[in-house]
Structures are given as C-alpha cells and as structure tokens.
Amino acid sequence: MKLYYFPPSPNSRKAQAVAIHLGLSVELELVNLQQGQQRTAEFLALNPTGRIPVLQDGDFVLWESTAIMQYLASQVSTPLWPDDAKRRADIMRWQSWQLAHWSRSTQPIQFERFVKKVLQLGDPDPQVLEQATENFHREATVLDTHLAYKDYLVNNTLTLADFSVASNLTYGAIAQFPLEKYDHIRAWYGRIEALPAWQQTVPQSPEVAPQPPEVAPQPPEVAPQG
Numbered sequence: 001m002k003l004y005y006f007p008p009s010p011n012s013r014k015a016q017a018v019a020i021h022l023g024l025s026v027e028l029e030l031v032n033l034q035q036g037q038q039r040t041a042e043f044l045a046l047n048p049t050g051r052i053p054v055l056q057d058g059d060f061v062l063w064e065s066t067a068i069m070q071y072l073a074s075q076v077s078t079p080l081w082p083d084d085a086k087r088r089a090d091i092m093r094w095q096s097w098q099l100a101h102w103s104r105s106t107q108p109i110q111f112e113r114f115v116k117k118v119l120q121l122g123d124p125d126p127q128v129l130e131q132a133t134e135n136f137h138r139e140a141t142v143l144d145t146h147l148a149y150k151d152y153l154v155n156n157t158l159t160l161a162d163f164s165v166a167s168n169l170t171y172g173a174i175a176q177f178p179l180e181k182y183d184h185i186r187a188w189y190g191r192i193e194a195l196p197a198w199q200q201t202v203p204q205s206p207e208v209a210p211q212p213p214e215v216a217p218q219p220p221e222v223a224p225q226g
Ligand SMILES: N[C@@H](CCC(=O)N[C@@H](CS)C(=O)NCC(=O)O)C(=O)O
Pocket: 009, 010, 011, 012, 033, 038, 050, 051, 052, 053, 063, 064, 065, 066, 211, 214
C-alpha cells in the first residue's frame, strides 16, 4: 500500500499514525503541497479533489482520511476498529463530528494565529478570532464533558475516533487554542501524545507551513444569542 501524504497536514497525520500504530507496511509518497504537487495532472487522476491523504492499494485508490483510516484498520483485527456494529457506529459518530464540527471550530483559530504568521498573511483578524473562539468553546464543551469519566472516546479504549479528533490539536499549542478550562481534553490529548505513533508523526519542521483551512472559516451554525 502507498500513502500519499504531506507531514505538516493533520489529515495526513491521522492516517499515517494509524498505519504506524498497526504496524502496517505502507510506502510513503510525499506530495509537497507548498509546491502545488496536489494540482498536477498525475495527482488529480488519483484524487480529483486535489487533496492529501490518498491511499493506493493495487488498483484501489481511496481518498478522504476517515475512509483511509477505516480501510487501514480493516486490514487487521484491532480494537481501533472493532468488529461490532455499535462500536463502529460510535467511532463513526465521533469521526463525523470531527470532520463536520471539530475541524471547523479549530481551523479558523489555527489559521488566524499560526498559518497567517507562517505565510506572512498579516495579523489575526480579531472579529474572526472572536467568532471562532465562541465556536471552539461550544464544541470543546461537548468533547470535554464526554471525556469526563473516560480515558478514550469510545468504549474507554483507544480507537480510530481518538486519532481523528486528536488530529485537530496538532497545532493547538502554537495556535493557542483556549483549552485552559478543559482538563479532560488536555488529559486525554496527553494520552494520545504519549503514543509512539503520534510522536513519530509530529510535524518535524515548524518552518514548513501548514495549509490554509480546507473550509473557509464558517459562520456559526446557530446565531449567537443576545
Ligand atoms: N476531508 C479531507 C480533507 C483533506 C485536506 O483538506 N487535505 C489538505 C491538507 S490538510 C490538502 O490536501 N489541501 C491541499 C489543497 O487544498 O490544495 C480528508 O479528511 O482527507
């Protein structure tokens, strides 16, 4: 199997970390997003959306990090993706939340405080940050409450859900995510950070810019009250 990846990308990281954690033999193929390699005709033939990660297993080509993680975990018998419909649905619930809501609440803060600095795009926009911070607290409260009496998100066992949700905290410290009051999230992320697979996929070079958000900063789904 071959994983097309770019080390600074959190989406790439979650797929790569799962492969490492499971000890799968996966060849890595760098797609340098800074050089626009995701827009070459060759790469677009693999993934018409022009994004990494992409997994190639013989004739089978798969894009979207969550699908890739599930496919990788399906190669072996693993508690990361147990053979149980309810557990899988529960994992999928958190992976869906991560893609639809957690990413959208973390990326604008990451963009304003970190990406803009790296790419020299100017100062953070206070209005965007204020709205993004409000969104962040709404989602972080859900996650923190869920983790109050648990070490991991599903079945109190490390699963794909943890790798997915943790990926958005890759730049949490450098982008100053407002995590101070979320003790359970910080304790849980400490457990993820202790995993060899997570350590081996830490973006190595802070000079390598992360990418702009995959979605433009979103307006709140619910209009602020008052
Ligand atoms: N929903 C996709 C998102 C993938 C994604 O946005 N990848 C970014 C890097 S984090 C990318 O390749 N961006 C390149 C571009 O937009 O040109 C997934 O989960 O795989």
